[in-house]
Amino acid sequence: MTISTLVKAAATEAATVEFRGLRREFGPTVALDGLDLTVQPGELLALLGPSGCGKTTALRMLAGFEHPDSGQVLVDGEDVTGVPAHRRDAGMVFQSYSLFPHLNALDNVAFGLRMRKVRAAERRTRAAELLELVGLADKGERFPHQLSGGQQQRVALARALALRPRVLLLDEPLSALDAKVRTTLREEIRRLQQELGITTLFITHDQEEALSMADRVAVMRDGRVEQCSTPTELYSRPATAFVAGFVGTMSRVPGVMAAGDTVEVLGRRVPVTGDGAAAGASVDVLLRPEGVEVEPDPEAGGRVAATAFLGATTRITVRLPDGCEVKADVSTRRAGEFPVGARVAVGLPDQAVMVVDRAAR
Amino acid sequence: MARLNLWRWGVLGLAALYFLVPLAASVVFSVDMGDRISFDAYSRIAGTDGFVTSLLLALELAVATIALVLLLMVPAMVALRLGAPKLRPVVEIVCSLPLVVPPIAFVAGISTVLKWGPEYLSRTPLFQTMVAIQNPDFPVVLVLAYVVMALPFVYRALDAGLRAIDVRTLVEAARSCGASWPQALLQAVLPNLRGALLNASFLTLALVLGEYTVAHLLGFRPFAVWIVDISGAQAQMSVAVSVLSLLVTWVMLLALAALGGRRPATPTASQG
Numbered sequence: 054m055t056i057s058t059l060v061k062a063a064a065t066e067a068a069t070v071e072f073r074g075l076r077r078e079f080g081p082t083v084a085l086d087g088l089d090l091t092v093q094p095g096e097l098l099a100l101l102g103p104s105g106c107g108k109t110t111a112l113r114m115l116a117g118f119e120h121p122d123s124g125q126v127l128v129d130g131e132d133v134t135g136v137p138a139h140r141r142d143a144g145m146v147f148q149s150y151s152l153f154p155h156l157n158a159l160d161n162v163a164f165g166l167r168m169r170k171v172r173a174a175e176r177r178t179r180a181a182e183l184l185e186l187v188g189l190a191d192k193g194e195r196f197p198h199q200l201s202g203g204q205q206q207r208v209a210l211a212r213a214l215a216l217r218p219r220v221l222l223l224d225e226p227l228s229a230l231d232a233k234v235r236t237t238l239r240e241e242i243r244r245l246q247q248e249l250g251i252t253t254l255f256i257t258h259d260q261e262e263a264l265s266m267a268d269r270v271a272v273m274r275d276g277r278v279e280q281c282s283t284p285t286e287l288y289s290r291p292a293t294a295f296v297a298g299f300v301g302t303m304s305r306v307p308g309v310m311a312a313g314d315t316v317e318v319l320g321r322r323v324p325v326t327g328d329g330a331a332a333g334a335s336v337d338v339l340l341r342p343e344g345v346e347v348e349p350d351p352e353a354g355g356r357v358a359a360t361a362f363l364g365a366t367t368r369i370t371v372r373l374p375d376g377c378e379v380k381a382d383v384s385t386r387r388a389g390e391f392p393v394g395a396r397v398a399v400g401l402p403d404q405a406v407m408v409v410d411r412a413a414r
Numbered sequence: 415m416a417r418l419n420l421w422r423w424g425v426l427g428l429a430a431l432y433f434l435v436p437l438a439a440s441v442v443f444s445v446d447m448g449d450r451i452s453f454d455a456y457s458r459i460a461g462t463d464g465f466v467t468s469l470l471l472a473l474e475l476a477v478a479t480i481a482l483v484l485l486l487m488v489p490a491m492v493a494l495r496l497g498a499p500k501l502r503p504v505v506e507i508v509c510s511l512p513l514v515v516p517p518i519a520f521v522a523g524i525s526t527v528l529k530w531g532p533e534y535l536s537r538t539p540l541f542q543t544m545v546a547i548q549n550p551d552f553p554v555v556l557v558l559a560y561v562v563m564a565l566p567f568v569y570r571a572l573d574a575g576l577r578a579i580d581v582r583t584l585v586e587a588a589r590s591c592g593a594s595w596p597q598a599l600l601q602a603v604l605p606n607l608r609g610a611l612l613n614a615s616f617l618t619l620a621l622v623l624g625e626y627t628v629a630h631l632l633g634f635r636p637f638a639v640w641i642v643d644i645s646g647a648q649a650q651m652s653v654a655v656s657v658l659s660l661l662v663t664w665v666m667l668l669a670l671a672a673l674g675g676r677r678p679a680t681p682t683a684s685q686g
Contacts, residue, residue, distance in 0.1 A: 117589070118586055139590075139591075139593055147586070149583055151586075154579070164601075165592050168593045168597060209587075212587075216591065216592055
């Protein structure tokens with residue numbers, strides 16, 4: 054059993070996962086409100102959303118820990134809604150450290166194989182290979198309390214992969230780790246996932262994590278999927294104002310529709326993408342900080358309200374005469390031209406922008 | 415630092431005096447034959463009528479009580495933690511009741527039922543049950559009574575153990591590794607409750623070995639009752655037995671503790 058055979062074994066079994074009209078209420082709160090979502094074979098799909106949006110409930114339904122009030126969970130077209138958790142064939146990595154404290158790393162990884170009555174010698178070999186796969190070949194004899202947080206999550210990942218599951222479920226596995234470990238581990242999870250070609254559902258509330266790891270990202274809100282698309286599309290063409298606000302930074306500037314597909318904002322006319330609005334309607338124009346230009350101009354009405362150093366760029370918050378604020382990124386080399394209180398002119402490049410109804414806040 | 419040490423030794427010395435003086439007095443009393451020292455009282459114990467049977471009975475009762483109370487409480491408390499955490503205060507109060515109800519009231523209730531039962535049930539098969547649970551060779555009714563009396567201690571010991579681990583995550587992790595519910599409980603939760611289970615067993619063992627009121631009033635004769643019974647006739651030997659039973663209990667607790675202190679055998683490593 055080598056990594057390459059592991060890869061093969063997983064690749065042939067990559068599964069399609071489908072949520073159909075899942076609904077679940079906990080008392081007065083609606084956790085899932087008719088969730089529809091399909092995860093393609095071998096894909097890493099991130100479920101992104103604020104806390105309480107139902108993403109964890111959805112994952113737990115796939116794992117078999119929660120049951121929907123209505124709707125179905127399908128794996129490879131087969132309804133698994135009634136299948137108990139231990140027969141779901143889904144490996145899971147939990148948010149909190151979930152290793153069995155009484156077993157060492159090797160036995161933790163071998164736990165599932167022991168449950169499947171695999172012979173001791175074989176499960177030992179396989180567990181050792183999995184530990185090697187996550188880079189902990191020399192830590193097999195360590196107990197969980199002797200491992201760092203990052204190491205524990207690696208062992209948990211190896212344990213989740215031990216039964217060669219058809220689906221891998223990651224429930225915010227990185228949120229308890231510090232920033233540096235997080236970045237390395239997320240790259241490693243992605244590498245492993247791609248090598249094994251295993252269908253993966255990844256829960257996170259961290260947009261950077263979702264955008265950098267996932268093939269597709271599903272943004273959830275109030276128990277429904279707002280938008281499910283590739284990270285690039287999600288960022289550049291958000292389907293709703295919520296997605297626009299949740300993914301990346303967005304400023305809202307009031308504008309008036311000049312025509313069905315042109316909006317007048319900040320003193321100039323720019324094309325509109327997506328759904329426009331009727332001519333003459335008052336709208337909010339959504340602007341990314343990298344899509345806004347600022348120039349020092351003693352005659353202009355805008356003033357720098359704050360600056361934030363982000364490394365290569367500096368984010369400048371400009372307060373416009375009408376009171377609303379626009380964020381703009383400038384190269385840090387030029388940041389000295391924009392001290393707080395300085396007057397600046399705000400401009401837009403000739404790019405299409407997104408507008409939302411003024412009421413849709 | 416030196417002052418703190420002095421204090422520590424002082425407190426330890428006082429506590430030692432408090433425990434050791436009566437113990438030493440007992441030992442002296444049991445070996446002092448007026449003009450000479452003799453361990454006669456100790457050597458006669460094993461041969462005395464009723465010693466072996468009463469001690470064995472007490473140990474059997476203790477084992478049965480521990481088994482029953484753990485079988486009852488462990489699944490109940492895990493279920494409580496996973497399924498109905500809001501019911502915890504209710505269960506806590508119910509489990510603490512035996513501390514409030516004096517054993518004398520408890521046993522009065524039991525004996526009333528035992529007297530009333532055979533008359534009322536004489537024409538039903540339950541009559542035989544009533545007789546069977548009072549079998550003097552192994553009085554099941556005592557086990558039932560002891561289970562109730564052990565509830566407060568067992569509840570507290572298990573509660574402390576369950577607080578220290580994340581039961582839900584452990585169970586779910588085991589389930590996602592292909593373990594059924596009983597397997598998850600036995601292989602993922604119980605091994606991590608070992609300390610709590612041992613504590614509960616300790617307390618129950620000590621309770622059963624030393625219990626007198628209920629056993630005596632129901633007319634059974636486990637170890638504690640036997641000691642009191644012989645003290646009237648053979649004062650010196652009854653003290654000798656008390657000292658010995660103290661040592662026996664100690665040895666058993668130490669044995670249990672030693673058993674619990676060992677690292678668990680690692681299933682994969684040990685076989686593979």
